[in-house]
Amino acid sequence: MSELSYISLRGNRAYNTVVRPDFELYFEASKNIYSAEENPHGTFPLNVADNNLNWPILRERMQYIAATLEIPDWVSGYTSGLGHETFRVALADFLGNFLADRPIAPENIGVAAGATAVIELSAIILADKGDVAVFPAPAYPVYSRDIMNKAGVQRYDLITHHDSDAIHHGPILSIEHLEKAKQDIERQGSNFRLLVVTNPDNPTGGLYTALQLESIAEWCMERKIHFIVNEIYGFVTVNTKDPAIADDYSDHRTFTSFLSIIHKKNSPYLHQWYALSKDLGISGMRVGMVYSLNQAFLTAFNNLNLPHMVSNHTQWLLQNILGDHEFIQDFLNAQRHALTKGYIVVVDMLKKLNIPFVPSYGSLFVWADFSRFLETETLAAEMAFWQELYKNTGVLLTPGIGFGHTKKGMFRIVYTCFDDEELQVAMKRIQYYLTGLPKHKKIATQ
Structure with a gap:
């Protein structure tokens, strides 16, 4: 008997419904995170909306509360x-x-x-x-x-x-x-x-x-x-x-x-x-x-x-x-400063590469147009480019699939998973890969 016969129809639907198409590569990339000293050839998962910019500040505060206040x-x-x-x-x-x-x-x-x-x-x-x-x-x-x-x-x-x-x-x-x-x-x-x-x-x-x-x-x-x-x-x-x-x-x-x-x-x-x-x-x-x-x-x-x-x-x-409120105000001020620095790193490189993007007022993302690197404006070509970019750079972006947008080749870049120095490494990898492509070559579909 099939293993799916042991669960309900609802269970079968859940079994066959992937939460996100990029999660498998995300968990793969997360096991090999870049570190300048310990893992310089590691990966940059920039596809999941994590905000790690000021976690050390918040963690220290939480540890203090847990250690000093009675539950x-x-x-x-x-x-x-x-x-x-x-x-x-x-x-x-x-x-x-x-x-x-x-x-x-x-x-x-x-x-x-x-x-x-x-x-x-x-x-x-x-x-x-x-x-x-x-x-x-x-x-x-x-x-x-x-x-x-x-x-x-x-x-x-x-x-x-x-x-x-x-x-x-x-x-x-x-x-x-x-x-x-x-x-x-x-x-x-x-x-x-x-x-x-x-x-x-x-x-x-x-x-x-x-x-x-x-x-x-x-x-x-x-x-x-x-x-x-x-x-x-x-x-x-x-x-x-x-x-x-x-x-x-x-x-x-x-x-x-x-x-x-x-x-x-x-x-x-x-x-x-x-x-x-x-x-x-x-x-x-x-x-x-x-x-x-x-x-x-x-x-x-x-x-x-x-x-x-x-x-x-x-x-x-x-x-x-x-x-x-004093701690919260200081935390939010520090976060906005770090957020802006990371955002600037990403958009500066997009400008150098002549990749269109939507100027962001907020959130954790840059929405960028890589469509000119696609062989055709199709979902298959979009996914092929996404996979090739990751395979050759170790930088994982969020693919456009599921966002409901009509244009193919749009990708989301999360810039709050790493500090600005680490982001510079990730963006330079993208630059090296894209500028190294023959001018007539686009990423072929599989």
Whole structure:
């Protein structure tokens, strides 16, 4: 008998559904990480959104707290499915002071084990099986798995452009785009139930303006469509006024949190997703949250969240981190400085190689156009180039597959996994490989 006969149909679907097409190479590369002294021929996995820039600073603080503070009794027991009260108070205070610039109510927060759990639960609660969630393309590939695996919600990639120069100044999602998507979805007999944007954007690093967000919110509210803004990269923004990159931007817009708009509109159709994974660089600690004024949604979240609750010890540790606003401010300042340095290393090399890219305002990525190195503008050619680049340089980028974009040859470069000196080595390897290709040669498909 086949080994698959021992599991359910759902189990078979899970068995055959790869989370990400680049994970196998990522785990291979992660076993051979570059080190200038210990492993100079090692690899550079720049495909997974890890933020390692200031982990030593945070680790030292965590070790100090663990060594000097007494663990409270509540850590060993059961707590609310929305998260322990004291942690949600600390989280609300942190978000209100640093992200939203206004008071945030802890009773409107639901906490779960990472952004993935929050997204999955939101899809289950806000939409029915077969409903459609719309994502302006390109968008994070694993959203598809998060909304489909259990909730059965379908993903719709809303195409707003083909060439990346169209979004050189930021996202161009308009009401006209939304109307066309709604008509298309309804023609197919489906229901446009959710609209999700990531701000700052993954993978482009673009920022939505407050006017864009308000206009989209009003359109969604009128049509009873749930509008969710994922602000998981809210604190990882680039200093666009740095002289090395200032001329790349037509305006130096700053991040505007959706939290203020949620309160301004006071609608049950507006929600924010957030997590500490990227901003603090602690993906492995699994802390995500949703903010909503929709109390029915939060009650349902509480009732469904038992399998996804965050460890009480993690909540206690992090409430002490977040509650120290002086430490947090210093940490965020240091992180922005390191983030900007790494970003400059990557885009400087892209400019030397004449590789188009989208100037990033935030997130952990550069969205770059390597299409001229493809034999044909096909997925097979894109994957062939991706594999050959890794094989010849040891540098692993995120391929464009799954982002829902129409143009082939677009790749995401994560620049927060290594410091700027190490990044320079990775980018020089790419330079050496690409400039060494015969001018008439492109990467052939396998």
